[in-house]
Amino acid sequence: MILGIDIGGSFTDMLLMDEEKFLPYSTFSTSLENVIKEIEEVMHEKEIDAVGIGIAAWLRKGKILHAPNLPFKSFNLQINLPYIMENDANCFAYAASKILNESNIMGITVGTGIGMGIVIEGKIYRGEGVAGEIGHNVIGGDAKCVCGGKGHLECYFSGWSIGERYGKEAKELFAEGKFPYDENFEIFCRAIANAVMLFDLPVVAIGGRIGGRLKKEKLNKIYDFLPHHFEPEIRIIKDDFMVAKGACFLAKTLL
Ligand SMILES: [Zn+2]
Structure with a gap:
């Protein structure tokens, strides 16, 4: 076992x-x-x-x-x-690759933070170890990130930053699956689109306690930031x- x-x-x-x-x-x-x-x-x-x-x-x-x-x-x-x-996030992408039977896949997890895992030809791509940390891409602004940097993607859309913005109300919003699909969510979609263009993988699996509960029609926003030649399938994985x-x-x- x-x-x-x-x-x-x-x-x-x-x-x-x-x-x-x-x-x-x-x-x-x-x-x-x-x-x-x-x-x-x-x-x-x-x-x-x-x-x-x-x-x-x-x-x-x-x-x-x-x-x-x-x-x-x-x-x-x-x-x-x-x-x-x-x-x-690497584990998430690896599981998605196995379960969806897709050897090339990008996995995005959104929970407390944001992670990304890349599986190419059935193997996790790690670079020198930390490849895919899109949660800490610099978007801009002065908001302090938990990693010590500022203006990172997680400052705009992640469990911790939504929690900071909404306080006690955030827990209820999450429980009801009501996420703020606002301009910060658009920034998140744009970051995913940028990652898609780097790797051009056929499937983007999105999961995590927040990611797995996002609405598909909202996530279709990702396509708005992609040239039409890029058409990855977006899969929401509702499995904690x-x-x-x-x-x-x-x-x-x-x-
Ligand atoms: Zn950061």
């Missing part, structure tokens, strides 16, 4: 993969204490052969460089099992366990 963990900025999801079947295990709010406790618990209860972790962090050669959306700076799992740690699934698929390659 493989354990897949998605450590996000706000929530952590755990999933078990038995052969090709997925069994959601738990969802809890992210803190270092909670993550360690839950991992110990599942290890005690289930026979785990390998562990895959998708984490909201910038990684280079398996080491965390920066994790602006996490409540802790580093994470090291001490276990005697095959184990892999990968950027969460996609990152954990991708982490399972990656961990399986270790066995």
Whole structure:
């Protein structure tokens, strides 16, 4: 059995993969204490052969460089099992590639922050490790980003920035799937269109706790920023366990 963990900025999801079947295990709010406790618990209860972790962090050669959306700076799992740690958006794109049976795909996750994963010919493209961090593209303006920069895409459209703008009201808006489809959302669509033009991949999968709940007709705005020669299929993935699934698929390659 493989354990897949998605450590996000706000929530952590755990999933078990038995052969090709997925069994959601738990969802809890992210803190270092909670993550360690839950991992110990599942290890005690289930026979785990390998562990895959998708984490909201910038990684280079398996080491965390920066994790602006996490409540802790580093994470090291001490276990005697095959184990892999990968950027969460990369896990999302990898799972989307497997599940949609599409070997060339761009995956965008929108939750607390924004991530992008690129899968080319069935393999994750990482560059030197941090390829695809579109959440920190400079859009402009002076708004402070969680990463330490300013005017980044996440300052305009992300869980944390919408939360800052709407305060307590944001939680209700999210629960009802009412997102602000305003000029900031348009900026988000434009950033995706720019990324599409760099890679020209046939499918753009959009997920995450916010991304997976966005409306397709609103996301069609992306096409307004693309020359008509670019026609990627936009797929909304309504599955909060996609990152954990991708982490399972990656961990399986270790066995
Ligand atoms: Zn940033």
